[in-house]
Amino acid sequence: LVWVVDAKKHNLLVYNQAFYHYCSGRGIELVPGMHSEEIMPDDYRNFFKALYKTAAASGPVSKEYPIIPGELVLQLLAAPVYINDKIIGISVFAHDITDLKTAENSMKSQKEQYITLLESSHDMIWAVDADQHRLTIFNSALRDYLRKYHNVDIHIGNTPEEILSAKSARLYHELYNKAVDSGAFQLEYSTEEAALDLAVTVTPFLVNGQITGIFVFAEDITVKNREKHELEAANETLTKRFEGTINVISKIAEVRDPYMSGHQRRVQQLACAIAGEMGLPEKTINYIYLGALVHDIGKLYISPDTLN
Numbered sequence: 001l002v003w004v005v006d007a008k009k010h011n012l013l014v015y016n017q018a019f020y021h022y023c024s025g026r027g028i029e030l031v032p033g034m035h036s037e038e039i040m041p042d043d044y045r046n047f048f049k050a051l052y053k054t055a056a057a058s059g060p061v062s063k064e065y066p067i068i069p070g071e072l073v074l075q076l077l078a079a080p081v082y083i084n085d086k087i088i089g090i091s092v093f094a095h096d097i098t099d100l101k102t103a104e105n106s107m108k109s110q111k112e113q114y115i116t117l118l119e120s121s122h123d124m125i126w127a128v129d130a131d132q133h134r135l136t137i138f139n140s141a142l143r144d145y146l147r148k149y150h151n152v153d154i155h156i157g158n159t160p161e162e163i164l165s166a167k168s169a170r171l172y173h174e175l176y177n178k179a180v181d182s183g184a185f186q187l188e189y190s191t192e193e194a195a196l197d198l199a200v201t202v203t204p205f206l207v208n209g210q211i212t213g214i215f216v217f218a219e220d221i222t223v224k225n226r227e228k229h230e231l232e233a234a235n236e237t238l239t240k241r242f243e244g245t246i247n248v249i250s251k252i253a254e255v256r257d258p259y260m261s262g263h264q265r266r267v268q269q270l271a272c273a274i275a276g277e278m279g280l281p282e283k284t285i286n287y288i289y290l291g292a293l294v295h296d297i298g299k300l301y302i303s304p305d306t307l308n
Contacts, residue, residue: 001094007080007087010036010052019094051078052090064101065094073101115139124218130204130211133176134159142218149191176214179204188221197222243290249300250293257299257307268292 126138160169184203
């Protein structure tokens with residue numbers, strides 16, 4: 001839609017067919033010279049009056065005009081019209097941007113949901129572009145970690161060199177390039193600065209088959225690893241104590257039957273050798289080892305006279 005009003009009274013001067021048909025559809029018969037207030041809805045008369053005055057005073061101005069809020073939106077560009085350096089009118093170009101606004105609102109809603117999802121995670125999550133590896137998005141978990149352990153406040157557009165040490169920056173460049181070349185992968189990584197263990201997932205982000213960025217998900221597994229090591233140490237201690245108990249029982253059985261001295265140990269060696277030849281799992285062989293040592297445990301309940 002295109003129309004021109006005079007600069008002082010805002011009376012209609014000229015217009016195109018699109019503006020004519022638009023007004024006809026609203027029951028308005030356009031006549032050159034009619035005042036713009038006869039054309040515009042009551043609710044928007046002050047809007048257009050301000051638009052014309054702003055364009056006359058300051059030059060071209062752009063505004064969004066919701067004809068039907070949520071259903072029809074126009075992008076207005078008002079600009080002064082000059083003759084011999086004198087403003088004689090205000091021209092207005094109105095473009096239907098309803099589809100664009102709908103798409104923008106949809107993208108805004110999706111972005112808000114996406115950010116909410118990122119912020120709901122305790123893991124550090126961020127993304128970089130595929131070329132220079134500049135930050136394109138990150139959650140507060142990453143921001144807080146870098147602020148606490150690196151004394152760095154991150155921003156969109158930061159490169160690894162602006163955030164990390166030279167050594168760590170090189171490492172992450174290698175990880176990003178690996179994701180681009182080979183696809184998604186996982187690794188465990190221990191940070192030097194914070195002495196944290198991280199389980200890191202690096203995956204490329206594709207749009208229309210093209211890699212446009214790399215996403216990174218880093219889970220802090222420091223406590224999990226410490227608990228795992230503590231559990232393994234406790235299990236090892238219990239296993240040693242258990243094996244010690246088994247050996248004591250085995251020796252007691254031999255004391256009860258001195259004629260069979262060393263028998264259980266030889267059974268253990270032979271049974272484990274057979275299990276190894278059979279290709280049994282190490283865990284199974286260990287059970288056989290323990291069982292062989294006490295296969296005569298029943299002798300503890302038989303009197304020496306009977307055994308002899």
